[in-house]
Amino acid sequence: DAGVIQSPRHEVTEMGQEVTLRCKPISGHNSLFWYRQTMMRGLELLIYFNNNVPIDDSGMPEDRFSAKMPNASFSTLKIQPSEPRDSAVYFCASSLGGGDGELFFGEGSRLTVL
Amino acid sequence: AQSVTQPDIHITVSEGASLELRCNYSYGATPYLFWYVQSPGQGLQLLLKYFSGDTLVQGIKGFEAEFKRSQSSFNLRKPSVHWSDAAEYFCADSGGSNYKLTFGKGTLLTVNP
Numbered sequence: 001d002a003g004v005i006q007s008p009r010h011e012v013t014e015m016g017q018e019v020t021l022r023c024k025p026i027s028g029h030n031s032l033f034w035y036r037q038t039m040m041r042g043l044e045l046l047i048y049f050n051n052n053v054p055i056d057d058s059g060m061p062e063d064r065f066s067a068k069m070p071n072a073s074f075s076t077l078k079i080q081p082s083e084p085r086d087s088a089v090y091f092c093a094s095s096l097g098g099g100d101g102e103l104f105f106g107e108g109s110r111l112t113v114l
Numbered sequence: 115a116q117s118v119t120q121p122d123i124h125i126t127v128s129e130g131a132s133l134e135l136r137c138n139y140s141y142g143a144t145p146y147l148f149w150y151v152q153s154p155g156q157g158l159q160l161l162l163k164y165f166s167g168d169t170l171v172q173g174i175k176g177f178e179a180e181f182k183r184s185q186s187s188f189n190l191r192k193p194s195v196h197w198s199d200a201a202e203y204f205c206a207d208s209g210g211s212n213y214k215l216t217f218g219k220g221t222l223l224t225v226n227p
Contacts, residue, residue: 004157031213043158043204043217056214091157095213103215105157 002026004106006092012112018080021109024073025094033103034067034077035091043091049075050097082113116141116209120218127195128226135190135221137205146208147188148215149179153201161203164188175199200225 005024013019025032034046048056052069060067064083069075079086089110093103119138127133139145146165150158162173169181179190188205202222206215 033213042219045214048213050213093157097213102160102163103158105159107155107157 004092004094004104006090006106006109008109009107010110010112012114013082014114015083016081017113018078019082019086019111019113021077021090021092021111023075023077023092023106025075025092026104027073029094029096029104030072031095031097032069032075033093033095034075035093035105037089037091037108038087046077046090079111082111084113087111087113116207116216118205118207118216118218120203120205120221122221123219124222124224126224126226129197130194133190133192133195133199133223135203135205135223137188137190137218138186139188139205139207140186141207141209143209145188147179147181148206148208149173149177149188149190150204150206150217151175151201152204152220158204161190195223195225197225197227199223 007022030051032049036044036046046059047067049069067077089108091105091108093105095103117140121136148163149161151161152158161177162171164171164181171179177192179188181188202220204220205218208215
């Protein structure tokens with residue numbers, strides 16, 4: 001079975017450029033999460049979707065960050081304009097929902113902003 | 115706000131030795147607790163979870179964890195470590211939320227041959 005698929009795996013860009021990260025959740029999962037992982041702050045929840053609807057975006061750092069889920073099989077996380085402090089590994093995860101806590105993570109997108 | 119503390123940033127053990135990774139949670143009511151493992155360059159994978167019932171929980175790859183309410187702890191154990199267990203381990207708590215996991219900062223495990 002295919003797991004959560006993220007692209008790109010690595011992205012190097014210059015400050016001010018737009019970055020779009022993509023995620024395909026596991027088929028049948030109705031919850032989708034975007035996390036950011038840094039050495040300083042660890043794993044942070046950025047946004048949570050349930051049935052394609054954003055439920056909790058309190059972790060989105062600022063207006064430069066936006067996320068969409070146009071359908072059950074695709075989500076994007078966009079940063080515009082990007083800044084060096086956005087450098088991190090961004091993980092997408094999906095779950096069946098219901099609060100059992102089992103998240104299935106993608107392999108992550110490592111973003112470097114120069 | 116609830117928090118999860120993993121006191122050990124880095125632990126080194128010899129292959130075949132026993133392992134205990136510490137985790138303390140702050141949520142006052144009944145926590146929902148999890149251990150995840152992250153291999154280099156990979157996403158996180160669930161090892162085990164505790165919701166209620168038996169306080170000793172068995173997981174995959176020979177891991178177990180014990181919930182101790184009196185100590186606010188949920189320590190991860192393995193009787194004999196294999197070289198393939200080298201990874202970073204994260205404890206997490208969803209507290210009263212049905213979706214929001216709070217992760218600890220992680221413990222990096224190195225296994226010496």
